[in-house]
Amino acid sequence: MIRYQGGSLEAFQEIYAQLAPGVRRYLSHLALGSEIADDLLQETFLQMHRSRAAYNPAYAVRAWAFGLARNVFLMNRRAARRWAAVHESREYLPEFPVLPEADRLGSQDEIRRCMADLSPDQVEALLLHHEWGFSFEEIAGMLGMSAAAARARASRGMADLRVALNSLQRARA
Amino acid sequence: MIDRSPKPPEALMRAIAQDLRPVRPSPRPLYLALQMVPLALLVSSLILLAIGPRHDSGILGPLLTWGASAAQFLVAIVLIWIAAHESTPAGRLPRQAVYSAAFLASLIVVFVTLLTFSISPANEAVRLSPLHLVESHFSSRISPWIMGFACGIGSTLAGGILVLFFSWVFRNSLATRPTVAGALYGAGAGLAINAGWRIACPISTLWHSLGAHGAAIIATVILGALIGRSLGNRRLHVGARRS
Numbered sequence: 104m105i106r107y108q109g110g111s112l113e114a115f116q117e118i119y120a121q122l123a124p125g126v127r128r129y130l131s132h133l134a135l136g137s138e139i140a141d142d143l144l145q146e147t148f149l150q151m152h153r154s155r156a157a158y159n160p161a162y163a164v165r166a167w168a169f170g171l172a173r174n175v176f177l178m179n180r181r182a183a184r185r186w187a188a189v190h191e192s193r194e195y196l197p198e199f200p201v202l203p204e205a206d207r208l209g210s211q212d213e214i215r216r217c218m219a220d221l222s223p224d225q226v227e228a229l230l231l232h233h234e235w236g237f238s239f240e241e242i243a244g245m246l247g248m249s250a251a252a253a254r255a256r257a258s259r260g261m262a263d264l265r266v267a268l269n270s271l272q273r274a275r276a
Numbered sequence: 277m278i279d280r281s282p283k284p285p286e287a288l289m290r291a292i293a294q295d296l297r298p299v300r301p302s303p304r305p306l307y308l309a310l311q312m313v314p315l316a317l318l319v320s321s322l323i324l325l326a327i328g329p330r331h332d333s334g335i336l337g338p339l340l341t342w343g344a345s346a347a348q349f350l351v352a353i354v355l356i357w358i359a360a361h362e363s364t365p366a367g368r369l370p371r372q373a374v375y376s377a378a379f380l381a382s383l384i385v386v387f388v389t390l391l392t393f394s395i396s397p398a399n400e401a402v403r404l405s406p407l408h409l410v411e412s413h414f415s416s417r418i419s420p421w422i423m424g425f426a427c428g429i430g431s432t433l434a435g436g437i438l439v440l441f442f443s444w445v446f447r448n449s450l451a452t453r454p455t456v457a458g459a460l461y462g463a464g465a466g467l468a469i470n471a472g473w474r475i476a477c478p479i480s481t482l483w484h485s486l487g488a489h490g491a492a493i494i495a496t497v498i499l500g501a502l503i504g505r506s507l508g509n510r511r512l513h514v515g516a517r518r519s
Contacts, residue, residue, distance in 0.1 A: 110298040112289075120282035145288055150450070150511070152292050156299035157448040162366045170365025174452045178508070247368035247452065 104164045108155055119148060122165060125235055126172045132230060133176045143179060147172045162244075166237060170245040209268040217267035225260030232257045305360035305367060308445070309353050315441055316352065316465070319434055320472030330478050332396045340395060344388045345471040351381045352467035356442065359460035363449035374456070381463060385470065385493065389485040396480035423479055428488035428495075431466075431473045435496035438465035443503045451508065458504015459497050466493030 106114035126147060131140040151171055158167060209217070218226055231237045231245070232253075242253040284292070303311065333341040358377055361369045442461040451457035470489050477489070 105301065108299050108301055110296045112293060112296060115292055116284060116289075119284045123282055123284070145285065148284065148288055149291060152295075153511070154448045154450050157302045157363070157450055159302045159304055159364070159367075161304050162364065166366040167364075170368075171450055174365055174450055177452055178511075241366065243370070244364075244366045244368055247362075247371050247374075249370040249373075252370065 122168045147175045166241040228256040229260040308360045309357035316468040320468045323476045348471040352464040355464035359457045362457040363451040365450050424488040431469050431492035432495045435465045435469040439500050454504040454508030455501045459501035462497040462500015466496035
């Protein structure tokens with residue numbers, strides 16, 4: 104990032120190569136699988152470029168980029184009211200990644216179905232920690248909450264997911 | 277559709293390549309806030325340099341005259357530090373902490389105002405001293421309304437200068453809630469100015485302190501919020517035009 108701030112195009116390409124797949128998945132999750140995730144990804148990197156001077160090396164680039172992606176998503180949701188359009192048009196289950204911790208608790212379809220019933224805040228905390236490997240301190244900085252609250256949100260999400268999976272399996276049995 | 281491979285799309289690369297001038301990394305939020313201290317100190321003490329300390333500073337004592345202002349100035353810097361955190365995507369503070377700090381800051385202003393009013397001889401005859409003869413003469417002969425407007429408009433203008441400076445520093449802000457970030461540095465500017473003006477202002481009555489000085493702080497908060505919102509919208513529109 105420091106080389107990129109110094110004006111290196113190659114450094115930007117390296118950052119993009121490392122971060123774009125994860126950021127896109129995160130945006131896709133936020134946008135509930137909508138195709139605007141691609142636009143938002145491009146927008147995120149444009150904003151990153153415009154505000155590259157605002158980056159401080161004390162922060163992890165990855166957490167900064169994910170936080171920026173979240174900002175871009177929220178700004179676009181506010182401005183274009185796409186959020187409502189996304190929700191109205193959705194009749195399919197979102198493409199949640201299957202958490203490694205939940206993998207043994209049920210089939211991928213069951214896990215996705217149960218995650219869709221969790222609150223969006225819980226799912227976001229769960230995915231940021233379990234899927235993308237952010238620490239609770241990093242998640243706290245991205246979401247504007249304390250690390251303890253981020254931990255509690257993810258833990259409650261995982262507990263609710265377990266309960267939902269158990270209920271689903273009992274109902275099927 | 278965009279190419280989903282890790283290589284950046286051509287359009288994005290063209291936009292990036294158009295402007296690759298080197299930039300200096302932003303300092304940490306604390307250093308960013310501390311960088312604002314000299315100018316904030318200068319603007320807030322201009323009134324003090326112009327008309328000197330209040331005539332009742334001897335009665336109030338150094339702690340309530342200078343100490344309370346120093347505390348307000350410190351709170352102002354804390355609010356700017358919080359605004360700097362709010363403007364960093366990976367460094368946001370808990371929402372409760374942000375709102376609690378803003379609430380505490382307003383409590384401190386009200387508390388200092390009430391304490392000053394309770395000790396100052398606001399409703400007694402002004403104790404004249406040779407050094408403050410001119411100031412007392414003016415404060416006793418000029419209508420309280422005019423004094424109120426002078427303090428309110430004067431400190432709003434001084435606070436406005438600081439808000440504009442802070443907005444320039446935060447122009448690349450990546451705040452999720454730009455209005456909140458703007459309101460925070462607006463509050464910081466208002467408190468910093470009030471810290472200087474309250475040492476110089478000869479009137480301690482509640483209606484003047486809260487009505488004129490308090491209104492000036494609220495005005496800078498609103499100004500900061502509007503500028504923050506405008507900067508946030510501009511960032512969004514620039515991005516939308518490019519994408």
